[in-house]
Amino acid sequence: MKKIALVTGGNSGIGHATAKLLKEKGYDVFISGRDANRLQKTANELGVTSLFADMSKPEDLQKLAIPFLETGLDVLVCNAGVAKPIPIPDIKWTDFFESFSTNVWGPIFLIKELLPALEKRQGNISIVSSVVAQTMEKSNLCLYAATKGAVNAFVCNMVTELTPKGIRINAVAPGPIDTPMFDKAGSSPEAATEFKRLLASEIPLGRIGKPEEVAHVIVAQLEATYVTGSIWTVDGGVSVV
Secondary structure (H helix, E strand, O other), X not given: OOOEEEEEOOOOHHHHHHHHHHHHOOOEEEEEEOOXXXXXHHHXXXXXXXXXXXXXXXXXXXXHHHHHHHHOOOEEEXXXXXXXXXXXXXXXXXXXXXXXXXXXXXXXXXXXXXXXXXXXXXXXXXXEOOHHHOOOOOOOOXXXXXXXXXXXXXXXXXXXXXXXXXXXXXXXXXXXXXXXXXXXXXXXXXXXXXXXXXXXXXXXXXXXXXXXXXXXXXXXXXXXXXOOOOEXXXXXXXXXX
16 A cells, blocks of 8 residues: 655745655655645646645644545655744744744644544654754744744654554754755845855854755654654754854
């Protein structure tokens, strides 16, 4: 029986690379996103199925789960997220709500909706966190870091509830990765390029990571059958400097 995988935020960056790798490994892959045009374009490119969904909207998460309730689900990769560099004095309630509803509530409620499907196939969950939850950042990312700290907490604590159902859950914590989201750290393409150049000089491996490198760790995590409740760091050595 062919394995089924759902990758949220699968139309770019780490999600795109993970969906591509899972497809190459023979999975029946579904990707979700909130930009319908980009989502369908990516699905056509990869030869996968697209499912429109905004992770911040409960009704979208309910609809997203429906196709898998009968077939079951082997793999859930929660990658969709928002990361906006905002200095503390400039944070608004709307920023807080957008960040937490997408990065925290979204994965939790999607897992809730997909529990029967994951239990049916004793599926595996991998959530994309971030090393910023564990390290000091220089980029006004305290709000984003707070959401990823919450992700780490619920991954560890979900283990006791999911293990009896035969479901494993883990997270990966990337450091600086060259994705469209990462480009938003600069106010212009030139500023983003300069920011990445300066950041690379502070990374022990001397460069910013590639989405494909994180995707390989996600898939390894999904295939590591004696691992649950773990957070794997993929950051070029940033967190140990």
